[in-house]
Amino acid sequence: MSIRQISAEGLRDMFAQNTDAAVFALLTFTHPSLSTPERIANNTEAITYDGHEYMGFPFKFTPPAEDEEREAVATARVSNVDRRLAEVLRQIQGLAGVDIQVVRWKQGAVTREMHIPGMYLMSADIDTETASLQISHAFDILNEPATQDILNPGTAPGLFR
Structure with missing residues (x-):
């Protein structure tokens, strides 16, 4: 059974050779050392979603696998690192919270296709x-004991x- 429920229309748009839809991964970083959450989108320009502006940074996003045998690890590989992003990443000491969303824009309508809260920048x-x-x-x-009590x-x- 799949954890993620991506709409049928979303899957069609993701796998279509030609589509008028755009799919973006949105990452929100939170940490006590950050005055406000830092938000990035895999786009060349900044975009606004749900009242928040996401800085445009083209990156390759790989969502966590839905395999019961492996730990869920997502990766993002950002090319042409901007000074702003490097400063944010260097400012974070310890674990930073990461909220992952994948959204689809089509004909002015925005649909959230995936939301993975509660992750951390490892x-x-x-x-x-x-x-x-x-x-x-x-x-x-996955490697935690099922119970701590005997x-x-x-x-x-x-x-x-």
């Missing part, structure tokens, strides 16, 4: 031309009758 590797961002959960959920007749007698 690493940001910056060089002169690119920034590679790894976005995941704050801890490895249940036996001495600790939970109601379970053993």
Whole structure:
């Protein structure tokens, strides 16, 4: 079963050879060291969505896989890193919250196709031309123990009758 529910029209537009729709990944970074959340969109110009302006930074976005056997990790590879983005990424010390949205613009209508809240910026590797961002959960959920308590007749007698 899929976690993400992308509309049939959205899937048609994403896989069509020609379409009048545009699909954008929107990333919102939050951190106590940032006075306001930083927002970027994979577009060449700034766009406004839901009352917020997203800075335009062309980047390749790979959403987290929906595989039960692997940890959900999203990646964003930003080309031609702008000084503004580099300053924001260097300003963040520790985990920054990341809210991921994928939206589709078509004929003036905007549809949110995907929303993945509660992720964190795990690493940001910056060089002169690119920034590679790894976005995941704050801890490895898949390798956490199912329970921390040991249940036996001495600790939970109601379970053993």
